[in-house]
Amino acid sequence: MASPKWFYEFSGKCLPWVGGLALIGVLTGIIWGLLFTPPDYLQGNSYRIIFLHVPSASLALTVYVSLAISAGIGFIWKIKLADLAAKCLAPIGASFCALALVTGAIWGKPTWGTWWVWDARLTSMLILLFLYLGLIALREAITSQDTAARACAVLSMVGLVNIPIIKFSVDWWNTLHQGATIKVTKGASMAPEMLIPLLISIFAFYLFCLFVFLIRLRTEIVSREQRTSWVRGMLGVRS
Amino acid sequence: MYFEDLNSLISMGGHGPYVWGAYLLGFIVLGWNLVSPILHRKKTIAELRRQLRREGRL
Numbered sequence: 552m553a554s555p556k557w558f559y560e561f562s563g564k565c566l567p568w569v570g571g572l573a574l575i576g577v578l579t580g581i582i583w584g585l586l587f588t589p590p591d592y593l594q595g596n597s598y599r600i601i602f603l604h605v606p607s608a609s610l611a612l613t614v615y616v617s618l619a620i621s622a623g624i625g626f627i628w629k630i631k632l633a634d635l636a637a638k639c640l641a642p643i644g645a646s647f648c649a650l651a652l653v654t655g656a657i658w659g660k661p662t663w664g665t666w667w668v669w670d671a672r673l674t675s676m677l678i679l680l681f682l683y684l685g686l687i688a689l690r691e692a693i694t695s696q697d698t699a700a701r702a703c704a705v706l707s708m709v710g711l712v713n714i715p716i717i718k719f720s721v722d723w724w725n726t727l728h729q730g731a732t733i734k735v736t737k738g739a740s741m742a743p744e745m746l747i748p749l750l751i752s753i754f755a756f757y758l759f760c761l762f763v764f765l766i767r768l769r770t771e772i773v774s775r776e777q778r779t780s781w782v783r784g785m786l787g788v789r790s
Numbered sequence: 791m792y793f794e795d796l797n798s799l800i801s802m803g804g805h806g807p808y809v810w811g812a813y814l815l816g817f818i819v820l821g822w823n824l825v826s827p828i829l830h831r832k833k834t835i836a837e838l839r840r841q842l843r844r845e846g847r848l
Contacts, residue, residue: 577820581813581816585809585813586791586792586793586799587791587792588792589792590792590803595802595803595804595805596802596803596805596806596809597802597805597808597809599802599805599809600808600809600812600813603812603813603816604812607816607819642826643823646819646822646823647819649819650815650816650819653812653815654812654815654816657808657811657812657815658808658812660808661804661805661808759820759823760823763823763824763827766827766828766831767827767830769831770827770830770831770834773831773834773835773838774834774838777838782838783842783847786835786838786839786842786848787839787848788842788847788848789847789848
């Protein structure tokens, strides 16, 4: 099942569905959030940034955990596909981490009166961005693919320690950042007319990430398997 | 729709520049995430084809 050829063919069949659903979902979540939800009674209209900020921040964390797990699997069991997955996840996670930080700063200005504070949530999230950038730079810096994969796997697994710090920073320390809006154990502290578009937006952003991740991974597979007969056949080599 | 007219949608009670600015950046990030892997894929495949052509296999 983990054969690159099987994965390439299977993911090719899923791509249009994942992409189509992601597009519909992102448009629905954002248009609903921007145009059809009531304003927040404390924050007014600035809270509408939530439909962008929360999905990005959630993705930044989830993508990092997936990256570290993939890299770990590649490191321990020497599975090529897992390392390629980790490589493809880094730029996606970095971009959403940056988006979460920037939209958070933009939201902070009208709400807290400042673009940035060095509180636990914001600082640990900035460290996550540096971890992502470090992983990308490390891979670029090492020519040997196997050595690069091992170095990135170690760095990404060490960096995992930052994830619970980000997650629980709002509970452990007094932060300017508000607590979690949606908790698995307690449900959501949010009115349904705001919660539903937020959940749609989160789900759609995850689908979008899956979509662009699959495109990246498929390219990596073609590149790494270029000597095999199935890739050559696909490129039109006469046998 | 929550907003009464286009002006109130654009101004968002004074929060317009923040909200629209954030969404503009969001659009750029989503766009980059979509376009960059597609371009990379095209470039990779074109490069492999060129290489195969040089080797006389295509």
